[in-house]
Amino acid sequence: MLTFLLKRTLYALISLLAITLIVFSLSHLSGNPLDALLPDDATPAQIEQVTRHLGLDRPITVQYLTFLQNAAMGDFGDSLKWKGQTAAEVVWERLPATLQLGGLALLISIVVALPLGVMAAVYKNTALDAVATVIALLGQSLPAFWLGLVLMWVFAVTLGWFPTSGYGGLSHMILPAIAMAWFQVAALTRLTRSAMLEVLDAEYIKLARVKGVQERSVVWKHAFRNAAIVPVTYFGVLAGSLLTGSVVIETVFNWPGTGWLAITAIQGRDFPVVQTVVLFFAVLFLLANLIVDVLYALIDPRIRNT
Amino acid sequence: MTNADPILRVENLRTELALSSGPIEVVRGVSFSVNKGETLGIVGESGSGKSMTALSIMRVLPRPIGRIASGSIYLDGRDLVPMTDSQMTQIRGREIGMILQDPHTSLNPVYTIGNQVIEALQINKQRGGLLQKAINLLKKVNVADSERRVHAFPHQMSGGMKQRVVGAISIAGAPKVIIADEPTTALDVTIQLQYLELLEQIQQETGTAIVFITHDLGIVARLCHRLVVMYAGQIVEEGTVDDVFDAPSHPYTVALLNSVPHVDRKVDRLYAIEGNPPALHEIGTGCSFAPRCPLSDARCRTSAPPTVAGRSHAPDHFAACWKSGELA
Numbered sequence: 270m271l272t273f274l275l276k277r278t279l280y281a282l283i284s285l286l287a288i289t290l291i292v293f294s295l296s297h298l299s300g301n302p303l304d305a306l307l308p309d310d311a312t313p314a315q316i317e318q319v320t321r322h323l324g325l326d327r328p329i330t331v332q333y334l335t336f337l338q339n340a341a342m343g344d345f346g347d348s349l350k351w352k353g354q355t356a357a358e359v360v361w362e363r364l365p366a367t368l369q370l371g372g373l374a375l376l377i378s379i380v381v382a383l384p385l386g387v388m389a390a391v392y393k394n395t396a397l398d399a400v401a402t403v404i405a406l407l408g409q410s411l412p413a414f415w416l417g418l419v420l421m422w423v424f425a426v427t428l429g430w431f432p433t434s435g436y437g438g439l440s441h442m443i444l445p446a447i448a449m450a451w452f453q454v455a456a457l458t459r460l461t462r463s464a465m466l467e468v469l470d471a472e473y474i475k476l477a478r479v480k481g482v483q484e485r486s487v488v489w490k491h492a493f494r495n496a497a498i499v500p501v502t503y504f505g506v507l508a509g510s511l512l513t514g515s516v517v518i519e520t521v522f523n524w525p526g527t528g529w530l531a532i533t534a535i536q537g538r539d540f541p542v543v544q545t546v547v548l549f550f551a552v553l554f555l556l557a558n559l560i561v562d563v564l565y566a567l568i569d570p571r572i573r574n575t
Numbered sequence: 576m577t578n579a580d581p582i583l584r585v586e587n588l589r590t591e592l593a594l595s596s597g598p599i600e601v602v603r604g605v606s607f608s609v610n611k612g613e614t615l616g617i618v619g620e621s622g623s624g625k626s627m628t629a630l631s632i633m634r635v636l637p638r639p640i641g642r643i644a645s646g647s648i649y650l651d652g653r654d655l656v657p658m659t660d661s662q663m664t665q666i667r668g669r670e671i672g673m674i675l676q677d678p679h680t681s682l683n684p685v686y687t688i689g690n691q692v693i694e695a696l697q698i699n700k701q702r703g704g705l706l707q708k709a710i711n712l713l714k715k716v717n718v719a720d721s722e723r724r725v726h727a728f729p730h731q732m733s734g735g736m737k738q739r740v741v742g743a744i745s746i747a748g749a750p751k752v753i754i755a756d757e758p759t760t761a762l763d764v765t766i767q768l769q770y771l772e773l774l775e776q777i778q779q780e781t782g783t784a785i786v787f788i789t790h791d792l793g794i795v796a797r798l799c800h801r802l803v804v805m806y807a808g809q810i811v812e813e814g815t816v817d818d819v820f821d822a823p824s825h826p827y828t829v830a831l832l833n834s835v836p837h838v839d840r841k842v843d844r845l846y847a848i849e850g851n852p853p854a855l856h857e858i859g860t861g862c863s864f865a866p867r868c869p870l871s872d873a874r875c876r877t878s879a880p881p882t883v884a885g886r887s888h889a890p891d892h893f894a895a896c897w898k899s900g901e902l903a
Contacts, residue, residue, distance in 0.1 A: 394639065469638075472680040478635045479675070480744050481668025481698045484660075494685050569685055570728045 270566060270573055277562040281555045288551040289340065293333050296540045340548065346541035350534065356541035359534075360527065360549055366436055367519075367526035371512035373442050374449040378507060382454045383500060386461025390469060391488055401458055408455025417448035417521040434523040445522040449515055453507050457500055464499035468492045494568060501564045508557035513550045581608035581649075582784045583632070583671075583752050588646035590624075590631045593639075599855045600644070601627045603808035609752065614778065614785040616795040616816070618831070619805035622852050625788045628805070629754045632786075633673055634663045651751060668698050672745030672783075674755040678737035678762070682729040688713070688740050689725035695747035716743045716773060735766035739773065746777055753777075754786045759794065771798050792835050796820060801891070804828050807853055807863035814885050814892030822886040824894035826868045829902060862897065870898040 307319060320326050324335060339345065345356040389401035421444060425433040431444050468474065469492050477491040478484075514528030527546055534542035566573040590602035602624045609615045617625045630636045631643050634655070648655040650670060655663065667673075675681040683691060692709040701708060706725065713721035716739040729737055738758060745753055755774065759767040771794065778785055787799055795802050795816060802819055804812040804827065812825040823829045833846040850867040862880045865871040875897050883899050885892030 472675055472677060473683040475635055476673075476675055476681045476741065476744070477683065479633050479667055479673040480695050481664055481666075481748070482694065483664060491683055495683070570687075571684060571730050 273566055273573060274563065277559060281559050284555055285551065289337060289548065290333070292544050292547050292551075293336050296544055297329075345545040345548075348539055348542050350537040350539040350542065356539075356545040359542050360530065360545045363525060363527045363530045364549065366524060367514040367528065368512060370442055370446055370449070370518075370524060370526060371514060373439075373446040374453070374511045375508055377446055377450040378453040378457055378511070379504075381450070382457035383461055385454075386458040386500070387465050387488065387493060387496075389458065389462040390465030393466065398462075401462065405455040405458050408451040408453075411451070413448055413452060413515065414517045414521050416451055417445065417518055420444045420448055421522070434521075436523075436525050445518050445524055448521070449511060449518050453511065457503060457507065460503055461496065461500045464496035465492060468496040471495070497568055498565065501561055501568065504564070505554070505558040505561040508560070509550075509554040512553050512557070580610050582611045582651055583786070584608040584647075584649040585628070585632065586647040586649070588628065588631060588648065589644040590627050590636065590641065591644045592627075592637065592641050597856070601808050601855060602631060604646075605805070605808070605810055607803050607810060607813065609784045609786055611751075611784055612778065612782045613801065614774075614787055614799045616799035616802035617786060617788045617805060618790065618792060618795055618802055620790060620852055622807075622855075623805040624808035625805050626756055627808075629673070629756050629786065629788055632754060633667055633671060634660070635667075668695060668745075668750070669748040670751050672748065672750040672753045674738070674741050674745050674753065674758040676757040676760055678734050678741055681741055682737055684729055686728075687725070688727055688729065688732070692725070692740065692743055692747065695744045699748035701747075712743045712747060713740065715746070716740070716777075717769075718743070735762055735770065738762060738766075738770060742770075742773060742777070746781065746783070749781060750783060752784045752786060754788070756788045757790070758787075760789075760791075767794075774798065792820075792831060804831065807858060808855060809863065809895065811864065811896070812885070812894040814887065814889060818885060818887035818889045818892045822892075824883070824885040824887075824892065824899045824902060825864075825896045826870050826898065826902065827864045828894070862895075868898075870901055872898075 307315060324332060327335075343357050348354050348356045348359045351359050385401050385404070389398045392398055421433055424444060425431045432441050435441060469488075471492075473495075474487060474492055477487045482491065514526040514531075516528040516532055518524065519526045519529045527549070531543065531546045533539075534546065585608070586606050588602050588605045589600060591598045591600050605624070605628055607615065607617075617628065619625045627636070627641075630641070632648055632655070634643070636642065643656055646656065650666065655666060658666070682688070689706060689709050692712055693705045696705055696708055696712070710721050710725050713725060718724050718736060718739050724732065724736070729740075732740070738761075741758075753774075758774075759770050762770060774785060774787075775798065777783065787794070789795060799816050801813070801815050803810045804819070804825065806827050812819060812823070812828045814824075819828060820832065823832055827848075830846075830848045834848065836845055848867055853863055853866065859876065861874075861876040861878055862868070862871065865875040868875065878897075880895045880897045882893050882895050885894050886899065886902065
């Protein structure tokens with residue numbers, strides 16, 4: 270088990286290193302940062318001075334190693350757009366809002382989708398299964414911005430139960446979190462349902478029944494743990510995409526998260542901020558997938574022992 | 576052994592599967608009984624309804640399409656058919672145990688052997704010292720090194736060992752009847768005999784009745800006291816193993832016995848029964864074996880055959896055939 274974990278962590282670190290290389294290269298492929306930094310009528314002397322100051326005159330490998338070294342210490346340079354702040358500070362300010370909203374959306378997705386998918390499989394071809402199918406169909410076909418606006422109109426404007434938009438406590442988060450989660454609920458419900466249907470047909474489920482196990486325990490102890498591999502696999506994608514924020518939802522609900530930040534930074538050619546955001550997102554994805562690996566090992570002994 | 580002491584009695588059992596093309600009857604009026612301490616073989620080809628009969632008794636038919644349409648299943652005098660699902664949960668594993676066909680798929684891959692045996696013990700109201708009880712149970716079914724194996728996962732064990740574990744689970748509640756659905760089919764030939772000896776040993780120690788479902792007549796001869804032969808969801812012949820093997824009274828039984836290879840008889844080609852078992856929705860009013868039967872005539876194809884005494888003239892030997900008298 271320990272070897273397995275160490276191996277997976279090592280893989281994650283190697284992936285992270287590859288991502289830093291890509292991030293570093295991209296910033297050099299997308300145009301000369303000097304164009305964004307200096308006015309059009311800068312003198313050659315000024316250009317020379319800034320180039321030397323930023324280290325752009327040194328060999329590319331040295332630049333990369335310097336970048337790595339600084340990044341490891343949390344230094345991604347100064348933001349070009351938000352003057353007087355470092356890129357790390359800009360991202361760090363926005364990160365809690367995104368993690369709160371994404372975390373709630375993640376929680377909603379799991380708490381709703383897993384039981385719904387399991388029940389839809391157990392009560393296959395009944396009214397409950399039909400309801401789950403409709404929820405899934407709606408979630409996968411309604412665009413998030415439309416759903417967000419409708420939720421806002423019904424529950425905030427008409428009923429007045431929640432604030433319409435803006436950053437704040439739990440009541441501010443509920444509507445955008447639901448709008449974000451719905452699509453994922455749909456996907457996760459369908460995955461869980463099909464995985465459960467397959468497992469419920471297995472011989473060991475038949476054996477559990479013939480040995481007199483209560484039906485509830487047949488479903489949750491014997492079937493669900495085996496079926497869980499599939500939704501757990503999707504958890505990596507799910508957590509990654511929810512925790513890195515959603516530009517659409519953040520715009521609709523005026524939520525000050527990193528999705529919005531990333532777009533603004535790209536438009537303003539604020540490379541240090543873009544790099545920082547991308548690296549943060551990459552770390553979140555890697556962490557989510559590391560959790561997936563750990564869950565695999567916990568669920569299935571055959572994976573643990575390889 | 577007489578029929579005076581049946582522990583399990585199935586009467587006119589009919590089981591349906593609701594397929595998308597319409598309902599079909601897979602068990603069509605089956606009646607038999609098993610006595611205490613007796614081993615009854617149920618023999619037939621794939622699709623003859625022998626497994627469906629077993630699943631009906633356990634009420635673990637495929638969901639949601641399978642259901643018992645009519646009939647009675649008396650276990651120790653009580654009819655199981657009218658019982659609710661939760662009452663049946665109390666019967667399964669406690670009063671009837673079951674061994675499934677493929678040991679490689681019938682244990683849950685994510686739990687240890689010990690966990691799964693202990694669960695069976697808990698279902699049977701065993702408390703305290705469960706690990707030791709599980710180890711003892713594994714010893715009883717000859718799992719070597721059971722102190723260590725109790726912590727193993729199914730994928731770490733051989734098929735023969737796994738089937739022994741399934742056997743241990745089935746006897747955890749000291750059931751009155753064990754239904755074994757082709758338990759040796761997926762095992763190596765060398766392991767098969769050991770497993771049959773284990774079942775005999777369990778039966779001698781506990782006095783449980785065994786219903787042994789198989790298509791292997793060699794196993795029936797080795798293990799069973801009586802047998803019923805099933806074809807297309809019906810019983811076509813019933814009797815003691817000696818009577819049926821010496822004086823088969825249904826053309827299908829004759830054909831089955833002819834298909835068995837013998838060590839002492841050299842043949843170029845094994846005998847095979849012409850044709851295939853009928854699709855169950857195509858069965859007409861007559862004998863369902865008539866289309867493949869060398870003796871069949873017009874009456875066989877139109878009228879259901881009567882139940883007649885077997886050619887051994889033993890009181891418990893029957894066949895369902897118009898032409899039984901013409902067999903020699």
